[in-house]
Amino acid sequence: MIRRATTENLFRASEISTTLAAMKPADPPKPASGPTRARAATLTDVARLAGVSVATASKALNGRSQVRAETRVRVQEAAERLAFRPNPLARSLLAGRTGTVGLLTSDLEGRFSIPILMGAEDAFGAGRAAVFLCDARGDSIREQHHVQALLERRVDGLIVVGSRTDPRPSLGRGLPVPVVYAYAPSSDTDEDLSIVPDSVGAGRMAVGHLLACGRSRIAHITGDVNYLAARERAEGAARAMGEAGLHLLEEPLYGNWSEGWGRAAATMLLDRHPDLDALLCGSDQIARGALDILRERGRTVPDEVAVMGFDNWHAVTDGARPSLTSVDHNLQEIGRVAAQALFQAIDGRMRRGVELQPGRVVIRASTVALG
Amino acid sequence: MIRRATTENLFRASEISTTLAAMKPADPPKPASGPTRARAATLTDVARLAGVSVATASKALNGRSQVRAETRVRVQEAAERLAFRPNPLARSLLAGRTGTVGLLTSDLEGRFSIPILMGAEDAFGAGRAAVFLCDARGDSIREQHHVQALLERRVDGLIVVGSRTDPRPSLGRGLPVPVVYAYAPSSDTDEDLSIVPDSVGAGRMAVGHLLACGRSRIAHITGDVNYLAARERAEGAARAMGEAGLHLLEEPLYGNWSEGWGRAAATMLLDRHPDLDALLCGSDQIARGALDILRERGRTVPDEVAVMGFDNWHAVTDGARPSLTSVDHNLQEIGRVAAQALFQAIDGRMRRGVELQPGRVVIRASTVALG
DNA sequence: AAAGACTGGGAAAAGGCTTTCGGTTGGAAC
DNA sequence: GTTCCAACCGAAAGCCTTTTCCCAGTCTTT
Numbered sequence: 160m161i162r163r164a165t166t167e168n169l170f171r172a173s174e175i176s177t178t179l180a181a182m183k184p185a186d187p188p189k190p191a192s193g194p195t196r197a198r199a200a201t202l203t204d205v206a207r208l209a210g211v212s213v214a215t216a217s218k219a220l221n222g223r224s225q226v227r228a229e230t231r232v233r234v235q236e237a238a239e240r241l242a243f244r245p246n247p248l249a250r251s252l253l254a255g256r257t258g259t260v261g262l263l264t265s266d267l268e269g270r271f272s273i274p275i276l277m278g279a280e281d282a283f284g285a286g287r288a289a290v291f292l293c294d295a296r297g298d299s300i301r302e303q304h305h306v307q308a309l310l311e312r313r314v315d316g317l318i319v320v321g322s323r324t325d326p327r328p329s330l331g332r333g334l335p336v337p338v339v340y341a342y343a344p345s346s347d348t349d350e351d352l353s354i355v356p357d358s359v360g361a362g363r364m365a366v367g368h369l370l371a372c373g374r375s376r377i378a379h380i381t382g383d384v385n386y387l388a389a390r391e392r393a394e395g396a397a398r399a400m401g402e403a404g405l406h407l408l409e410e411p412l413y414g415n416w417s418e419g420w421g422r423a424a425a426t427m428l429l430d431r432h433p434d435l436d437a438l439l440c441g442s443d444q445i446a447r448g449a450l451d452i453l454r455e456r457g458r459t460v461p462d463e464v465a466v467m468g469f470d471n472w473h474a475v476t477d478g479a480r481p482s483l484t485s486v487d488h489n490l491q492e493i494g495r496v497a498a499q500a501l502f503q504a505i506d507g508r509m510r511r512g513v514e515l516q517p518g519r520v521v522i523r524a525s526t527v528a529l530g
Numbered sequence: 531m532i533r534r535a536t537t538e539n540l541f542r543a544s545e546i547s548t549t550l551a552a553m554k555p556a557d558p559p560k561p562a563s564g565p566t567r568a569r570a571a572t573l574t575d576v577a578r579l580a581g582v583s584v585a586t587a588s589k590a591l592n593g594r595s596q597v598r599a600e601t602r603v604r605v606q607e608a609a610e611r612l613a614f615r616p617n618p619l620a621r622s623l624l625a626g627r628t629g630t631v632g633l634l635t636s637d638l639e640g641r642f643s644i645p646i647l648m649g650a651e652d653a654f655g656a657g658r659a660a661v662f663l664c665d666a667r668g669d670s671i672r673e674q675h676h677v678q679a680l681l682e683r684r685v686d687g688l689i690v691v692g693s694r695t696d697p698r699p700s701l702g703r704g705l706p707v708p709v710v711y712a713y714a715p716s717s718d719t720d721e722d723l724s725i726v727p728d729s730v731g732a733g734r735m736a737v738g739h740l741l742a743c744g745r746s747r748i749a750h751i752t753g754d755v756n757y758l759a760a761r762e763r764a765e766g767a768a769r770a771m772g773e774a775g776l777h778l779l780e781e782p783l784y785g786n787w788s789e790g791w792g793r794a795a796a797t798m799l800l801d802r803h804p805d806l807d808a809l810l811c812g813s814d815q816i817a818r819g820a821l822d823i824l825r826e827r828g829r830t831v832p833d834e835v836a837v838m839g840f841d842n843w844h845a846v847t848d849g850a851r852p853s854l855t856s857v858d859h860n861l862q863e864i865g866r867v868a869a870q871a872l873f874q875a876i877d878g879r880m881r882r883g884v885e886l887q888p889g890r891v892v893i894r895a896s897t898v899a900l901g
Numbered sequence: 902a903a904a905g906a907c908t909g910g911g912a913a914a915a916g917g918c919t920t921t922c923g924g925t926t927g928g929a930a931c
Numbered sequence: 932g933t934t935c936c937a938a939c940c941g942a943a944a945g946c947c948t949t950t951t952c953c954c955a956g957t958c959t960t961t
Binding site for chain 1: 908909910911912913915917918
C-alpha cells in the first residue's frame with residue numbers, strides 16, 4: 160500500500176504528547192489499550208527453570224565464583240532457552256550507574272558536529288555505553304532544558320559538542336556527572352576538560368606543505384574574523400612563514416566562509432600580486448571560489464599557483480578542478496578522544512584543561528612541487 | 531592549561547572497556563573509586579519533609595485524586611525545596627515503558643540522514659522521549675547488534691533511517707516493539723510502516739516548474755541508475771512532460787552523482803541539442819557541474835538555459851553561479867512524521883505501508899520565466 | 902575426633918517508585 | 932445512636948536485579 164501524505168496526517172509533534180496534568184487531578188490513564196506482548200523472561204524464570212534461587216542464578220550468569228561449575232552451566236542453559244536478557248533498569252537502579260551518556264550538540268546542521276558525533280558514538284558503542292542524542296539548536300535555554308532532562312535520566316556523563324572553536328560558556332561546576340567539551344572548549348579552562356582541534360598547528364602545517372612544494376610568494380584568504388579558528392590558522396601560517404625567514408605577501412584577508420568571498424578576494428590578490436605562487440584559503444569553499452577565478456584568469460593550478468583549503472570537505476574538494484589539497488582536522492578522532500576521556504572521568508580519573516588534537520594535510524591535485 | 535595530544539593518550543576506545551569475563555570466574559570489580567557525590571533526593575525524603583507517607587507523596591506529585599489539596603501543596607513544596615526529580619529507572623521498571631526510543635542510522639556521513647535525524651529528535655524531544663542514537667555504518671551485522679542492544683535497554687520503539695530510497699530488508703516481524711522506517715522503506719510493505727520522499731512527485735514537480743517558466747526543450751541528466759531515486763525522478767519528469775504533450779529531448783542520461791559527470795553530460799547534451807532551454811539535473815552537484823560547462827560555453831543561465839537540481843543542498847546551491855533552483859525533499863518533515871507515527875504505534879495505533887512525503891521547489895537564480 | 906577452613910547455595914535486603922487495598926475520620930442520613 | 936459514604940491517607944506488595952550474610956555440608960588439620 161502506498162499512501163501520499165495529506166494534510167490530515169501532517170500535524171506536528173507537539174500535538175502528540177498526552178495532555179499534561181490539567182488543573183483537575185485525574186486518575187490513572189486508560190489501561191494501555193496496546194496489544195499485549197509476550198513478557199520478557201526474568202531472572203526468576205531462569206532460576207525456576209534451572210532449579211536454583213535467583214541469587215545463585217545471578218551469580219552464575221555474572222561469573223561470580225561461589226557457584227559450582229555444573230550449576231553454572233545449568234543456569235546458563237536455562238537463560239539461553241528463555242532468551243533471558245537482564246533488565247538494565249533494575250540493574251542500574253541498584254548500581255547507581257546507567258551506562259548511558261548524553262551527547263549534546265549545538266547544531267546538527269553544522270557539518271563539523273557530525274564527524275565528532277560519529278567518533279564519539281563509535282567509542283561509546285565499543286565501550287558498551289548507549290548515547291542519548293540531544294540537539295540544542297544553538298539555543299542556550301533549550302540546552303539547559305536538555306541538560307536537566309539528561310540528568311533526570313541519570314546519565315553517567317555528558318559530552319558537549321560545539322559548532323565553532325570559540326570558547327563557550329561552561330555548563331557549570333555544580334553538575335553531578337563529569338562533562339567533556341568537544342570542538343568548542345569550555346570557558347572554564349581550569350575546571351573543565353575540552354578536546355579541540357589545533358588550529359594554530361593546522362595553519363602552520365598548511366604553510367609547511369606549501370613551503371615544501373617550493374612556494375614562497377604565499378597569500379592567505381580566510382573567513383570571518385570573528386571566528387577564533389580563522390585567526391588561529393592565520394597566526395599559525397604567519398609563524399611558519401616567519402620561521403622560514405619569509406612573510407605572507409600581505410596581511411590575511413578576512414571576509415566570510417563563502418565561495419563568493421573566495422572569488423572576490425582572489426580577484427583582488429591577483430591584481431595586487433600577479434606573481435603569487437600559492438594561495439592558502441581558510442576553508443574549502445573559499446578555495447573553491449579562488450580556483451574558479453584562477454581558471455578564468457588563465458592561471459594554471461597547481462603549476463603556476465598552488466591552492467589549498469581547510470576542513471577537507473569531500474563534497475567540495477573532490478568536485479573542484481583540480482581536486483583540492485586540504486587540511487583535515489581529524490574531527491572523528493576528537494569525538495573518540497572526548498568519549499574516551501569521559502569514560503576515564505566517570506571512573507574518577509578526570510583530566511582538566513584544553514587538549515589540542517593535531518590535523519593532517521590531505522594532498523590532492525591542487526598543490527605540487529614547483530619545477 | 532593547554533596540552534597537545536601525544537601518542538600516549540591517543541589510544542583507542544576498544545582498550546577502554548573493562549576486560550570482559552575471562553575464563554575464570556572473577557569476583558566483584560574494585561569498588562568504584564570515584565568521588566562520592568551528593569545523593570539525589572528521593573521520594574522518601576520528600577515524604578518525610580512533608581510529613582506524609584511515600585504513597586501519598588507519589589499520589590500528590592502525580593496528580594492523583596485521592597489527596598487533599600492542602601496536602602498536595604505541602605508535598606509539592608517539599609519536592610521543590612529538595613529539587614526532587616523522580617528516578618525514571620525506578621518508574622519505568624514498574625511501568626514497563628522507558629520513554630526511550632532507538633534511532634538507528636545506516637550511515638551518519640550521508641547528508642540525507644542528518645536532517646531526518648534532526649526532525650525525529652525534534653519530535654521526540656517535544657513528546658518527552660529520549661533518543662538513543664546508533665550508527666550501523668552500513669553493516670548489517672552491526673545493525674543487528676545495535677538492535678539487540680537497544681531492545682535490551684527496553685526502548686519503546688525504533689526508527690530505522692536509511693541512506694537511499696531503495697527498499698531495505700525489514701528488521702523482521704518478531705520484534706517486541708514497533709518500528710518505523712524513514713527514507714529507506716522496509717521491503718516488508720505489508721507489515722511495516724515506511725515514511726519516504728515522493729521521488730516521482732519530485733520529478734514531476736521539477737518539470738512542472740520548468741514548464742511554468744516557459745521551457746519546453748528540456749533534457750535530464752541524473753545519477754547512478756542503480757538508485758531508485760534516480761529512476762523515479764526521471765519517471766516523474768517524463769510523465770509530467772507527457773501530460774503537457776511534450777517529450778524530454780532524449781532519454782535521461784544516467785551516470786553518477788558527481789560534478790564531474792555533470793560536466794561530461796552537459797558537454798554531450800550541448801553538442802547534441804544546441805537549442806535546449808532547460809537542464810534538469812538529478813542532484814545539486816550534477817547541476818553544479820553543468821553550470822560550469824554552460825558558463826564556459828558562454829550560454830547564459832537562466833536566460834538562455836534554465837538549470838535546476840535536486841536535494842537543495844545549501845552548500846552547493848548557494849555557492850553556484852547563479853545560485854541554483856532545487857527540489858527540497860523536506861527530509862526534516864520525514865523525520866518528524868516518522869517519530870509521530872512511532873508514538874502512535876507505541877500507543878497501539880500502528881499504521882502500515884509506505885507513506886510518501888511531498889517535496890517542494892526552492893526557486894533561486896538559475897531558473898526564470900522565458901522572455 | 903574435634904576444631905577450623907572452604908564451598909556452594911539460599912534468604913533477604915536494597916534500590917526508588919507506583920498502585921492496590923484497607924483503615925480512619927468526619928459528616929450526612931436514618 | 933447507629934449506619935453509610937466519601938474523602939483522605941498509609942502499609943505493603945510489586946517491578947527485577949545484585950549483593951550481603953548466613954547456613955550446611957565437606958575437607959583439612961592437629
